[in-house]
Amino acid sequence: MKIIRFINAQNGVSLGCDYRDSTASLLEGDMYASLKDTGKRIPVKKLLSPIIPINIMCIGLNYHEHARETGMEVPRYPALFMKNIAALNHPEEPIQIPRCCMNKPEVDFEMELAVVIGKAAKDVPEDRALDYVAGYTVGNDVSARRWQAHAGSKQWVRGKSYDTFCPIGPCLVTPDEIKDPQQLELVCRLNGEVMQQASTADMIFSVAQIIAYLSQDTTLRPGTLILTGTPAGVGFTRNPPVYLKQGDRMEMEIDRIGTLVNPVIDAP
Numbered sequence: 001m002k003i004i005r006f007i008n009a010q011n012g013v014s015l016g017c018d019y020r021d022s023t024a025s026l027l028e029g030d031m032y033a034s035l036k037d038t039g040k041r042i043p044v045k046k047l048l049s050p051i052i053p054i055n056i057m058c059i060g061l062n063y064h065e066h067a068r069e070t071g072m073e074v075p076r077y078p079a080l081f082m083k084n085i086a087a088l089n090h091p092e093e094p095i096q097i098p099r100c101c102m103n104k105p106e107v108d109f110e111m112e113l114a115v116v117i118g119k120a121a122k123d124v125p126e127d128r129a130l131d132y133v134a135g136y137t138v139g140n141d142v143s144a145r146r147w148q149a150h151a152g153s154k155q156w157v158r159g160k161s162y163d164t165f166c167p168i169g170p171c172l173v174t175p176d177e178i179k180d181p182q183q184l185e186l187v188c189r190l191n192g193e194v195m196q197q198a199s200t201a202d203m204i205f206s207v208a209q210i211i212a213y214l215s216q217d218t219t220l221r222p223g224t225l226i227l228t229g230t231p232a233g234v235g236f237t238r239n240p241p242v243y244l245k246q247g248d249r250m251e252m253e254i255d256r257i258g259t260l261v262n263p264v265i266d267a268p
Contacts, residue, residue: 001017001035001037001173001174001176001177002017002018002019002171002172002173002174002177002257002258003015003016003017003027003031003035003050003135003171003172003173003174004016004017004019004024004044004047004048004050004170004171004172005047005048005049005050005051006024006044006045006046006047006048007044007045007046007048008042008043008044008045009042009043009045011045013048014026014027014042015027015028015031015035016042016044017037018037019044019171022043022044023041023042023043023044024041024042024044025037025038025039025040025041026038026039026040026041026042031051031134032118032119032134032222032223046090046092047090047091047092047169047170048090048091048169049088049089049090049091049167049168049169050116050135050137050168050169050170050171050172051116051137051168051172051223051225052088052223053085053088053116053223053224053225054085054221054222054223054224055082055085055221055223055224055225056082056083056084056085056087056088056166056225056227057080057082057214057220057224057225057226057227058080058081058082058083058141058160058226058227058229059078059079059080059205059210059226059227059228059229060075060079060080060081060156060229061074061075061079061204061229062075062078062079062203062204062205062210062228062229062230063198063202063203063204063229063230063231063232064202064204065198065202065231065232066229066230066231066232066234067204068232069232069233069234069237070237074204075204077213078205078209078210078213078214080214081155081156081157081160082157082161083141083157083160083161083165083166083227084157084161086161086163087142087160087161087162087163087164087165087166088166088168089140089164089165089166089167089168089262090167090169091167091169091170091260091261091262092261092262092263093164093167093262094164094262094263094264094265095107095140095142095164095165095167095244095250095262095263095264095265096162096163096164096264096265096266096267096268097244097245097246097264097265097266097267098144098162098163098267099267100144100147101144101146101147101162102266102267104146105241105243105244105245106144106145106146106147106243107142107143107144107145107243107244107264108142108143108144108145108234108235108236108243108244109140109142109143109188109190109195109196109234109235109244109250110140110141110142110143110230110234111138111139111140111186111187111188111196111230111231111252112138112139112140112141112227112228112229112230113136113138113139113181113184113186113200113207113227113228113254114136114137114138114139114168114225114226114227114228115133115136115181115207115210115211115225115226115228116133116134116135116136116137116172116223116224116225116226117132117133117134117211117220117221117222117223117224117225117226118132118133118134118135118222119132119134119222120219120220120221120222121211121215121219121220122215122217122218122219122220123215123216123217124211124212124215125212126208126209126211126212127208129207129208129209129210129211129212129215130175130181130207130208130211132211132215132220133175133181133207133211134172134174134175134222135172135173135174135175136172136173136175136178136181136254136257137168137169137170137171137172137173137257137260138168138169138170138252138253138254138257138258138259138260139166139167139168139225139227139260140166140167140168140250140252140260140262141160141165141166141227141230142160142162142164142165142166142167142244143156143159143160143165144159144160144162144165145159145236145243146159147159148160163267166227167250167260167262168225168260169258169260170258170259170260170261171257171258173256173257173258177256178256178257181200181206181207182200182201182203182206182207183199183200183201184199184200184254184255184256184257185197185198185199185254185255186198186199186200186231186252186253186254187252187253187254188233188250188251188252188253189250189251189252189253190242190244190248190249190250191248191249192249192251195233195234195235195242196230196231196232196233196234197231197233198231198232198233200228202231203228203229204229205229207228210226210228211226214226244264245264246264246265246266247263247264247265248263248264249261249262249263249264250262250263250264
């Protein structure tokens with residue numbers, strides 16, 4: 001099932017499936033417990049992020065080709081950092097270039113497979129880790145590179161947590177439609193030009209390994225969003241570097257999930 005979260009005709013928030021022709025079949029129930037398709041089609045005024053995460057956990061340097069393009073060593077363990085929940089952004093909503101980044105271009109894109117935890121997970125073995133997944137979506141780990149590299153005493157959180165820096169969507173695809181998350185093709189386009197193209201098969205740590213690792217002596221609660229790393233082709237590794245600017249348009253597509261689209265503007 002492809003689940004969307006959206007603004008309905010009464011300006012409330014609903015969950016739906018079978019989204020087409022600006023309508024969806026209304027879902028009722030709990031996203032992480034039991035959802036029922038009512039069969040009632042209602043108008044979709046605006047798509048929202050498919051979930052509101054309780055936290056955003058991110059894995060850095062998790063593709064072999066990306067490690068090679070940065071010249072960094074392949075990590076022994078998944079490299080974990082966090083993004084501020086307030087960075088959450090919706091499909092078609094603009095990514096804003098922060099005022100503190102306007103003097104020198106530095107805002108970069110990172111397309112990622114995003115995983116949502118559906119039930120409390122602690123000390124989960126790798127061979128059972130995917131049983132705890134509620135679904136998969138597309139994410140963009142937008143990053144201010146100078147702030148990431150030089151602020152926060154080598155912690156990445158500051159440069160990745162500005163408002164609008166975590167678009168996700170357009171839908172949440174349940175695991176029954178994605179049996180193997182390590183066999184997904186990813187394509188990122190900037191103004192129509194392909195910037196990133198890869199397969200999740202190139203991941204250093206698989207989705208199951210990431211969940212098992214993060215859940216060691218640590219409870220991952222339902223609604224935890226995990227960004228699983230970006231493949232090669234990000235802007236700062238290019239010659240010359242390619243950074244986001246007002247007027248740009250990002251399209252991030254993962255097969256069997258969909259395309260996440262966001263324009264880029266300067267912050268007001």
